[in-house]
Amino acid sequence: xxxxxxxxxxxxxxxxxxxxxxxxxxxxxxxxxxxxxxxxxxxxxxxxxxxxxxxxxxxxxxxxxxxxxxxxxxxxxxxxxxxxxxxxxxxxxxxxxxxxxxxxxxxxxxxxxxxxxxxxxxxxxxxxxxxxxxxxxxxxxxxxxxxxxxxxxxxxxxxxx
Numbered sequence: 292x293x294x295x296x297x298x299x300x301x302x303x304x305x306x307x308x309x310x311x312x313x314x315x316x317x318x319x320x321x322x323x324x325x326x327x328x329x330x331x332x333x334x335x336x337x338x339x340x341x342x343x344x345x346x347x348x349x350x351x352x353x354x355x356x357x358x359x360x361x362x363x364x365x366x367x368x369x370x371x372x373x374x375x376x377x378x379x380x381x382x383x384x385x386x387x388x389x390x391x392x393x394x395x396x397x398x399x400x401x402x403x404x405x406x407x408x409x410x411x412x413x414x415x416x417x418x419x420x421x422x423x424x425x426x427x428x429x430x431x432x433x434x435x436x437x438x439x440x441x442x443x444x445x446x447x448x449x450x451x452x
Contacts (some may be wrong), residue, residue, distance in 0.1 A: 300340060303332045307348025311355050315428060317421035325352035326426070329375045330394065330433035334440055338379035345375035363409065370402040391430050399423030 310324035329345035336344070349371045353364040360367070374397040381390035399422040407415035 296336070299335060300332075300344065303328045303335075303344045304347045304351075307344060308351040308355075311348060311352030314356065315421075315425045317425060318417070322421060322425045323352045323356070324429055324432065325349055326371065326375070326398070326429040327432045327436075329371075330378060330429065331436055331440065333375070333379040333382045334437060334444075336379075338376045338383070341379040342372035342376035346372040360410075363406070366405060366409075367402065370405075371398070374398050374402065391434065394430055395423060395426045398426035398429075 306328035307325045310327055313324040315322045315324070325348035326345055329341055329348050332341045332344045346368045349368040350364060353360070353367070358364055374394060377397065378390050378394045381393055400419055403415050403419050403422055406418065
């Protein structure tokens, strides 16, 4: 990976860390604005790299929140990576509305399903509304910022492979 792309990826991971410090008070201390930079990163990077940014973003957010779900945060981080990978694939395929729905549904509902079995049905049912809301906030923030970035940069021509 060339230096420019590596530095830009590190910048997005740093922005995810900052977003991880902006908590959304919904009961779980790791819910934050850590995913928004990873969503924006799809303008510049391939799906795997954008997903990697999401993985680091979640882990940093969880650390700032005290790792309330312990080692389960590694499962969540991998889920976040997969969800942002899918978002990036849909973005590059010009599936503009579907990518937002897929992100919010994936992050808010699908990613919580393993915890129905790993923790409890009660945890699942109480966390899903908070996760859907937090995913919506991250998506809305990214949706507001992305057009400005596209307008001011050559993001569309910078895609890394």
